[in-house]
Amino acid sequence: MKSITRQKPLEEIERQLEGMDRIYLVGCGTCATMTKTGGREEVLNMKEHLQGLGKMVTGWTVIPIACDEMTDVSLKESNGAISNAHCVMVMSCALGVHRLAGYINKPVIPAVDTLFIGLEEDPGSFHEVCAQCGHCVLGFTGGICPVTTCHKHLLNGPCGGTNDGKCEIDRTKNCAWTLIYERLKTQGRLDVMRKYQPPRNSHVIPRPRMTKIS
Numbered sequence: 001m002k003s004i005t006r007q008k009p010l011e012e013i014e015r016q017l018e019g020m021d022r023i024y025l026v027g028c029g030t031c032a033t034m035t036k037t038g039g040r041e042e043v044l045n046m047k048e049h050l051q052g053l054g055k056m057v058t059g060w061t062v063i064p065i066a067c068d069e070m071t072d073v074s075l076k077e078s079n080g081a082i083s084n085a086h087c088v089m090v091m092s093c094a095l096g097v098h099r100l101a102g103y104i105n106k107p108v109i110p111a112v113d114t115l116f117i118g119l120e121e122d123p124g125s126f127h128e129v130c131a132q133c134g135h136c137v138l139g140f141t142g143g144i145c146p147v148t149t150c151h152k153h154l155l156n157g158p159c160g161g162t163n164d165g166k167c168e169i170d171r172t173k174n175c176a177w178t179l180i181y182e183r184l185k186t187q188g189r190l191d192v193m194r195k196y197q198p199p200r201n202s203h204v205i206p207r208p209r210m211t212k213i214s
């Protein structure tokens with residue numbers, strides 16, 4: 001399971017950097033390396049691009065896991081280059097950006113957009129598997145998430161528009177509930193499809209959400 005990211009358009013990156021000419025670059029050795037948005041190669045490409053714009057890159061690093069608390073330790077080695085920079089550009093998911101923003105008293109600029117939590121299906125092909133809805137029903141759906149896989153987020157079976165196993169909203173995609181049916185049938189558990197899932201509480205949840213491990 002990874003944070004799936006996509007590089008922001010260069011114009012947007014450049015707009016964020018207005019008035020800042022010295023930049024320290026940070027990549028991430030985990031998710032962003034896998035999605036080719038913030039690994040060594042992408043960081044070096046960004047360095048070259050920024051230098052082509054006349055910016056100075058005071059230094060760069062690829063932190064093993066940018067969202068990890070050890071990020072603080074990794075950054076200490078680069079204190080000089082960071083203090084010499086106007087800002088730190090982060091090529092990791094938003095978790096890494098938040099982590100760095102908490103450690104560095106300088107503008108922290110994201111170079112990528114965080115899209116979703118996903119899995120790699122084929123090499124280089126990622127798909128969303130969980131929207132972190134807060135009430136998991138995978139135990140009733142054969143491990144296939146109806147919240148992310150069904151276009152209508154239906155929890156109690158198909159909408160009726162399924163055609164040849166394809167979704168009526170997007171014929172290029174498999175119908176989530178056909179997939180769920182097939183999976184449960186293979187497991188001899190079709191009876192669980194009859195278990196009623198109560199409606200979700202759609203009231204606005206105060207943010208940020210929090211939980212405590214006891």
Ligand code: SF4
Nearest residue numbers: 130131133136137145
């Ligand atoms: S139901 Fe789907 S979106 Fe909700 S927690 Fe489970 S996998 Fe995630």
Ligand code: SF4
Nearest residue numbers: 150159167168175176
């Ligand atoms: S066709 Fe299937 S995936 Fe598409 S909206 Fe209906 S139930 Fe959901």
